[in-house]
Amino acid sequence: MADAETEARRHAYQQRMAGAGRPSGSTEPQVTVGRTSLPASGPVPRPAGAARDLKSLRMAGLWLAILAVMAVVAFAGIKAMQWHDTRAAEAAARTAAANKVAAILDESIVGRQNLLTAIGLIRKCKIGDATRRGIQNAAKNRQTLLAKVTVLDTSPLPEGAEIKSGLQAALARSLEADEAYLKWYDAAKGHCPKQSGRLFAAIDKANERSQDAKAAFLAVWNPVAREYELPERDKSSI
Template sequence: MTPISGSPQSGYYQPLKPGRGRLLVPLTVIVVVLVIASTVIAVVKLTGNSDGGTPVADTSDRSVVAPTTTAAVPPTTSTPTDGPAVDPKAQAAAVDAVLDASISSRKKLNDAIDLVNKCSFLDKAIGDMQTVGTERQSQIDSVSKFDLSGIPEGEQVRAALKEALGFSLAADKSFVPWGQAELSSGCNGGGDGYYDEAQRQSKNATDAKNRFLGVWNPVASRYGLRTRSSNDI
């Protein structure tokens, strides 16, 4: 450049170095582009929105692992089914059926005793007594296996009935040798000791039946079954 007037003045104008102005502009543009790009990337990371919609800020704390949805739901509980539902009326009816069977056994035994006392049909009488013993044992075994869990007094009923049936079985086991002694002697005695023991066990059975009925009759009445006397067992 040439000054407007006068001779050139040393140090007043320093010519620009060639090319410097051209470099400054592109570098500035690059920096601006990088800043914009960094800003866009940061926004995308924050919002997770890449479809161009309205960005929504992500306010979750990524340093904490969120619990799974199942942990927030209380576990489902279920009642185990170990078998059919307890029916106390059906359980009481099973006991009542044994009492009916016991009546049949008792009648059969009394009829056999009557035959021996009359000294008639002794073989049949002894056979019936032996059958009664088998029936009594079967009744005791049945009562032992019954499920009486639905009856509040269930175990009392079981124990009292087994005791009564047990004394009846003991009486029957003494009546059999008494009948056999009568048969072998031609009805001339010889079995009196067996007879006396049978009568003693029969009395024990009657007392046990009355104790049983003290527990059983309220149960029978509760479940619509008939109440009984000692002669009805």
């Protein structure tokens, strides 16, 4: 009996000691955050507004990434268009330069024909103003074309510098031949010029230099003419 009473008293004492360290009716200490009471231990719940803010930040980052990609694509497109426009402009410049050279060669045919007509009259001993004027017109044609070539821009063409200098040389040598013919003609003083002597030999030398210059020019020009679908030439056609 005494033992049972002692045991009951010990049990009651343990229960009082277990509840002595905490407030009445509370099972866990509480802390206050703002107006919300939270347990003092364990994970702190995230406010609902914070989740929305994080989602908004992620969406903003996604849109920024999309805009950055779009900007890169747009920039690449602009650069591609600029490259295409540049290439097209360069091709147009090359074509224009080639056509200008071809036009000068077309004009040179007129001068050559004037000289050939005059030579034909001289061989028939048809001496007169028309014969001399034919030689003069040939020389004037070369002079006019030389002036055009001097200001001609052939730089867009791959061999532009060689084409320009070669054409200048061909025209200059042809002009020298025209002048040699005119000296030979005038030396006859209205008579049929002799196809011999120093002045006639000078014509042969001038013609030889002219033919060499034409050949050198055409070696550079004709491949370009083929590329741009322009007429190829030979020494007798310019």
